[in-house]
Amino acid sequence: MLSNIDTKEVAATSTGKLVTVNVVVTGKRTTDGGLLSNVGLDQLHDSVTDLKGKSLLLELVSTELEPRTGLEKMPIKGYAKRSSKEGENVKYQGEFKIPWSFGDVGAVLVENEHHKEIFLHNIVLTTVSGSPITIACNSWVHAKSDNPEKRIFFTNKSYLPSQTPSGLKRLREKELENLRGNGEGERKSFERIYDYDKYNDLGNPDSSQELARPVLGGEKLPYPRRCRTGRPKTKKDALSEKRSSDIYVPRDEQFSQVKSAEFTSVTVSSALNVLLPLIKGVLVDTSLGFPSFEAINSLFDQGMPIPTLEQHQPLLESAVSTVANVVTCGGADLLHFDTPELIQRDSFAWAKDEEFARQTLAGINPFGIQLVTDQEWPLKSKLDPEIYGPPESAITTELVQREIKGIMTTDEALQRKKLFILDYHDLLLPYVNKVREIEGTTLYGSRTLFFLKQDDTLKPIAIELTRPPSKDKPQWKQVFTPSTVDATNSWLWKLAKAHVLAHDSGYHELVSHWLRTHCSIEPYIIASNRQLSAMHPIYRLLQPHFRYTMEINALAREALINAGGIIEVSFSTAKYSMELSSVAYDKLWRFDKQGLPADLVSRGMAVEDPTAEYGLKLTIEDYPFASDGLLLWTALKQWVSDYVNHYYQDVSLIESDQELQAWWTEVRTKGHEDKKDEPWWPVLKTPGDLIEILTTIIWVASGHHAAVNFGQYEYGGYFPNRPTIARINMPNEDLSGQQLQDFLKNPESTLLQCYPSQIQATLVMAILVVLSTHSSDEEYLGGEMESSWAEDPVIKVAYEKFNERMKEIEGIIDARNKDTNLKNRTGAAVVPYQLLKPFSKPGLTGMGIPNSTSI
Structure with missing residues (x-):
């Protein structure tokens, strides 16, 4: 640090024992990339400002207090002027005279004198003989004319709240206050304010009543919270927010220019x-x-x-x-x-039953398949029979036994864990009659049953489609089975598969993908920025895993999940799609089941076994998503453990860390407010608790998202192969109709x-x-090291170990994809399972795990 300077340098300085500190600020001025971005009065003013040498006003802040008064030491102020410009990149330099007694520099305040914002990469402070201090900024600094508040940048050294140097305590609290805002007014594009709101901007009732949508979030339709924008309410619905093409997200959450241009x-x-x-x-x-x-x-x-x-x-x-x-x-x-x-x-892969079954284990939605247990047999709906009709499934013991052709009895199949199911019956059935009122789409409740063969591949044996009673029709349910003899039943089976695939596509996009990654992560991002200081080690651990998520979520609200958007236009559930996502959140989402091991156990796809590798025994050993995922989960948890145990060597530090406790409280009570009273939320009292929570969050943002997105x-x-919508009913639903x-x-x-x-x-x-496309500025799990980690020798070694393990995992996955015994990932014309290979080149590759949910 700057206090550790050779005494000869002090002697060489001018009277008053001043040390010369050179400061170099590296940044980027372009903000919009348009043809007019470098012209106009603002640009002229900024050029004059640069010529005067008053581009950036910097204040160096000491970590120490004045020993005589106990107050903060006066910061050392000075200007950094532009020294060079190469393309969009600009360097600013300044020279500061610091008293020997000033102590370590712990932060730099920056005031941007330009009329336009500037992006700061880093600030480097050096003396003649001292080691340089690099402050990683990677942040937009607003123009003074937009906001007179100075930006605060702390050094790369991480501190728990109780360890904060005295000279930085006030700034640590002030920065968090700035980020929280006051919850009032409409947010401006240059701001960095994080606050919560409900999903009240999906509809557009002022444009048309057909585009009105219910607010998601609250007792009626529980949902995670999004970032507050403060836009005015619509004229026709006081609960809904007006839509706009430019949705606010905090400035540092927006795409980089490279990402934006490539997107x-x-x-x-x-x-x-x-x-x-x-x-x-x-x-x-x-x-x-x-x-x-x-x-x-x-x-x-x-x-x-x-x-x-x-x-x-x-x-x-x-x-x-x-x-x-x-x-x-x-x-x-x-x-x-x-x-x-x-x-x-x-x-013809799309038409084959074997491929249909294989993709439940190695396709784009490996989160739907689950074990059928003897406690759940015979299958039975949990919905109200007075509304939805008889709850008993038409998939009977006798039917199953016939379809598995006497290999074993149904009871034996249940005991030996041979029956698996895609069960969208109870989730979809309440929406069937509503959806059928919409032209051009239809819906059923569905169950698809699979039998596990000796070679660890699944065989589909039955599909059940159900229509609930309506005003003029009784309940209708039918079971379809594969047939190679009867032409009519063979074609009915193909049609039933098309319906199930549309159901699975909807569940994949609305639940496995959007709800469980994008939507559920946004509250973690908001809470982290509101409650964890930028110098908190846990903030620095999590930050890479939140990159671009809020921006892509805002774009989704603009064009994908909004009323009349791509999801509603193209998926079976049409205008009820996001409402269905809310129902899934209410009935299915639990934080304690979002980690990979807990998810697998909850679906019966694994059992806890201390003697097994990773502490789990897979129910289907050749389950590519699970077997590769456990490699990643274990490596990730080891890295998080090494990191957490370094900073929390004393167990008591967890409960006494007020920022950490406030963060976890806010995740539960604000970000996921509608589930705040659930008993399953993990407690946060020990390093082990924290490790499990953090590993879960990082896994969801990286591995889980990669598995459901890039394929x-x-x-x-x-x-x-995966239709998003089934537009017509099964022809045998109405035996007297023309469709049949x-x-x-x-x-x-x-x-x-x-x-x-x-x-x-x-x-x-x-x-x-x-x-499905990776941008050229993608950052991958286990890839480039964060600068704050590199400066701590213990963390640096731990991350290097994690990086090496990621490379080893790539090799393990490649070897698995050549193992002819693993028929769900290798064989004639079989697509190898590469979705959880950690690294990728840019483009459409079907592999690579970005740090964050960035697309």
């Missing part, structure tokens, strides 16, 4: 592929399906011709205005999608009608490309 670029290139179907839909029929499988394949094989743009420019501008000019300038004649790897390897195009890009007659004449046509329309399919395909 826009990928969106544009993907949306190009939507243009022609969209135009044809507008001109002809928005519900138009694909006439044949050849037409579906042509999206990948031949491409689609673009109509004369000039003739349809108004349609282009209203439908996809963001890409119309790109089309005009590009002059391309054909648009086509890349063929997903699944279809490259086997063009979306690989498995959903060819939509017959049409089905018997042309079952393939009926299946195509069930699939998404051309607009729905291509829209989802384009979005899946975006969501």
